[in-house]
Amino acid sequence: MHLMSRWDPEVSRSVEDYLKAIYTLQESGGAVRTSTLAERMGVAAPSATSMVARLAAGGFLRHTPYRGVELTEKGSRIALEIIRHHRLWEAFLHHALDVPIDQLNEEAERLEHVLSDELEAHMVRVLGDPTHDPHGDPIPSADGTVDSAVYPNVTDLPDGASATVRRVPSEDPALLRYLKTLGLLPGASIVLRRREPFHGPLTLTADGVERVIGRELAGQILVEPGSPPELPRAHPAKQRRRRG
Amino acid sequence: MHLMSRWDPEVSRSVEDYLKAIYTLQESGGAVRTSTLAERMGVAAPSATSMVARLAAGGFLRHTPYRGVELTEKGSRIALEIIRHHRLWEAFLHHALDVPIDQLNEEAERLEHVLSDELEAHMVRVLGDPTHDPHGDPIPSADGTVDSAVYPNVTDLPDGASATVRRVPSEDPALLRYLKTLGLLPGASIVLRRREPFHGPLTLTADGVERVIGRELAGQILVEPGSPPELPRAHPAKQRRRRG
């Protein structure tokens, strides 16, 4: 095999970050405009235009001038590889170094560009082929498929419903620290007690502890509805569960 | 505090690698010449000259034209920080991922440029403040001091002497794989049995197994003489090596 090596030397750190940004912007709404891309990358618009031209020349995307940009198969493949690297690093740093969940994104943002196939294989072995990172984001498989499961958020739950937290926003450290103090990280069992009218706050229990949170925050916490397996009297201790 | 941040944005990956190279070349013989540096970095001589000019302008080294180069305090500090990063990554990858000893150097060569203070602190905690990496290379301390202990090599031992392997060359994967099959990695207990005349091979036991190795290889294996402590009362207590 190996006719088309992934290691075009043209794929620099910068190119990787652009492709990843385009991929995620594409996921949350159609054609990606220059201004959106420039803002996300923290560069001026002409810088984005010029990078787009290079990426188009390299076959990573198609560019319709003044309209927007769309990744090719080749571009998506690389974007997914970087996202896989990012989330594997997050999972590994959390597992092996106990790096707090709010610092994972920043570290992985640099490390994602530095993960050899060999190191990746070691991580996968040690982590037991993980499917999700500590934020609950799905880890793309090595062949480029992603779990596209869509979860409801806390505001979607009916009053009194039980659920398990499955995914939280990953890029806001302050928010993540707050969620940690509330015990509202992936794996937590919650019960939605009530919601105040007029868009008011929600009351819920997280692993048995009662908490009050705002609507907007609740809308960002994705959950899997259903009671946790009420097996024998288990302590709802702080054990971390892994799922398959 | 924080008047002089380490994060001059002028310290790029490339600058870090040059400073590290100059530091290690400086250790193994006086003034560093342009050609030596260029060869080590795998670049043409004019590229080295031009980088040297920039490093001199940044206060990282002093350059005597046509003569050579010498790191300043500022330059040495950064070189030692990168070397610390390199060896910490090696120790960590070996510990947490069981990365084979012959692959550590290549991985650390990239990762050394991507180690935040926070991540470094986590590693130090998990590894228990390690003083040496898996090759036996000393890890510079955070404040820039290095254990400069000098060990004899296997050829320096008298016949019949016992010793413990302390340090092996770290940059040659094939050599490291060979040493691993021989059981001649740091920590191994050896006894030098005999040496053949006319610069012939040496016979020794490594953790009890008899091996024959060439003179040249033996000269690259650094050891600490003395019987291992497992033998009762073989020798009076040996004192720790002091540093300079």
Added chain:
DNA sequence: TTGGTAATTTAGTTGAGACTAAACATAGCG
């Protein structure tokens, strides 16, 4: 003392990736 050789530096070029200023397209509105 001088001339040849090897090492080093200078000069000039390239490409990546950023920037600002200016030109240009698109779409919304009168």
Added chain:
DNA sequence: CGCTATGTTTAGTCTCAACTAAATTACCAA
């Protein structure tokens, strides 16, 4: 239907880090 605001691209510049070719220096041997 055309004007204008907004967004996008073009044009030109900058720095970093590499290159080749040419000039310069150091050193050594005759």
